[in-house]
Amino acid sequence: MTDTLFADVSYYQPPVDDTYPYPILSIRANDGTFRDPNFPRNYSWVRRSLDSGRLTVGIVYCYVRPNWQETAATLRDQVDRNGGLHPRVVLMLDVESGGNPAGDASDWINRTYWDLVAYCGGNARRVIGYANAADFASMWRTRPPGLRVIGAGYGSNPDLPGQIAHQYTDGQGWGGGLPEGAPPFGNCDMNSADGLSAEQFAAACGIGGPPAPNEIDEAARIAAAWIGRRITPGEIVCPDGLGRFAEFEHAHVYWSPTMPRTPDGRVHAQPIPHDGLFEAWAALGFERGPLGYPAGPHTVVDGGGVQPFLGGVLFRQNGSRSGHWTHGAIGARYALLGAQAGDLGWPVSDEYADGDGRRQDFEHGSLRWTAGSGVTPVAPAPGPGPGAPPRPSPGLWDRLRQALRRLLTRTRPPRAGA
Incomplete structure (x- = not known):
């Protein structure tokens, strides 16, 4: 030996x-x-x-x-x-x-x-x-x-x-x-x-064989078709002293040892695209905010993009200026219902306080959580919650309904035998 x-x-x-x-x-x-x-x-x-x-x-x-x-x-x-x-x-x-x-x-x-x-x-x-x-x-x-x-x-x-x-x-x-x-x-x-x-x-000790790839460079190579030219010549250490990032033309690429590991023990860096997702994540405080570091790759889906983070999932619908994120019990129920591809559609607000519970609004309804009842669906979506699109006041809704009734009364064909 x-x-x-x-x-x-x-x-x-x-x-x-x-x-x-x-x-x-x-x-x-x-x-x-x-x-x-x-x-x-x-x-x-x-x-x-x-x-x-x-x-x-x-x-x-x-x-x-x-x-x-x-x-x-x-x-x-x-x-x-x-x-x-x-x-x-x-x-x-x-x-x-x-x-x-x-x-x-x-x-x-x-x-x-x-x-x-x-x-x-x-x-x-x-x-x-x-x-x-x-x-x-x-x-x-x-x-x-x-x-x-x-x-x-x-x-x-x-x-x-x-x-x-x-x-x-x-x-x-x-x-x-x-x-x-x-x-x-x-x-x-x-x-x-x-x-x-x-x-x-x-x-x-990880030496002697082929050199381990630099994870940020490797992530940029994989995303070469869309990520664009590199802006930062090297890498910048994050404020927490653990992670690091590099800026590219169409994304920031982040790596941190706190991100999930693959079965072979590697931590893969993840790009966050400049299409509303990065901007929404930045508005929440970057990696020091509630979402933390990315936990997986950005995925293009029908109608927008989705990216998981350690603290939740960030959604960006095409045409929107920023994204919204789901997490916790409401986020789990939303995922079970098919997320953006399900009946609720895309998030239109982040989660917000609602009386003795929490609520989040989606295109076609809302989910509300309380300690006693857990998560229950609410339809139609209330509002406006923080970040939700403004909705007409009740008086305006009444006027719209009355105008619609008058229009239907004038244009509806007579019933047979009338």
């Missing part, structure tokens, strides 16, 4: 040189906003060695801190200032309780994780974790799906969920016969990718 060994170093060790014998090397970039002073030299050597074939995989890691945005930004800046992200470099979160607040830190650790996933072009496998069993259980209780980790367990293998290697010693005699260090560092943290060759370790 192959066990690939590798060292884990920082400025506590001397900089790396060509005496280093293993095909993987893990180097620290930062502790929060503290920049490891050896990183420029170490990373330069890693990049050269990856290009020459001396190394198979490079690991760049940060010691995570609650100021996750600054921590992730420092790692990215360290890499960018020193040649950029090499295609065979994996990023790692060093999750340790030392100096960090007690308790579950999953929220800010995961935000760090997804920030770095976005930096890796959406390839979640290129960001891994490091922790001992206690910190893994207490600090990182809720973890991203498919997370790969290096488990720290001196004298024993912790065998953590998703483990692809374990750190078996800190150089102080825990190796059980395995090396307690490596040249030129002397004694240092040492790891073993148990049962994995260096190439298999690389594949487990």
Whole structure:
């Protein structure tokens, strides 16, 4: 069985040189906003060695801190200032309780994780974790799906969920016969990718095979027939720090790790067309509004367009200036009734308060929800609700009915025998 060994170093060790014998090397970039002073030299050597074939995989890691945005930004800046992200470099979160607040830190650790996933072009496998069993259980209780980790367990293998290697010693005699260090560092943290060759370790981290597609570019390629020219030269990070987007002539394309995953673990970016759907979504507050990120592709249907979002479904009828969205119990009943293709037709308002309940208006009726009765149909549609088209006042309705009766009286042919 192959066990690939590798060292884990920082400025506590001397900089790396060509005496280093293993095909993987893990180097620290930062502790929060503290920049490891050896990183420029170490990373330069890693990049050269990856290009020459001396190394198979490079690991760049940060010691995570609650100021996750600054921590992730420092790692990215360290890499960018020193040649950029090499295609065979994996990023790692060093999750340790030392100096960090007690308790579950999953929220800010995961935000760090997804920030770095976005930096890796959406390839979640290129960001891994490091922790001992206690910190893994207490600090990182809720973890991203498919997370790969290096488990720290001196004298024993912790065998953590998703483990692809374990750190078996800190150089102080825990190796059980395995090396307690490596040249030129002397004694240092040492790891073993148990049962994995260096190439298999690389594949487990999402590198070594064909590069993972950039999801925004891939979505634009699929939509090439209609999306138009690209406006933003790169990608823009969303205000939540997780998602990112690019603007095109006829759509904005969004990607976020919070969007649904396919069975193979990928999150596909989704275009939102500039045909009323994007404008309606923007008016609701973009991804920070009630709809959140898109949950599926835009679909052209007879009479308009439909797109699902994490918080509901947005509908745009041809000829309308904006869309309307459905959600919750009313949205579920509307879907069961055939949505825009059913008897109710297209939404003409968003959901709004109506006495002790909620109501939404459609072309041919309304749906009303109360806590006691659930969702019940109401016809004809009341109004005007917020966003609904204005309706004639009751007095005008009466005058129209009277005029119609007079017209029918004058034009109706006489009955037989009259």
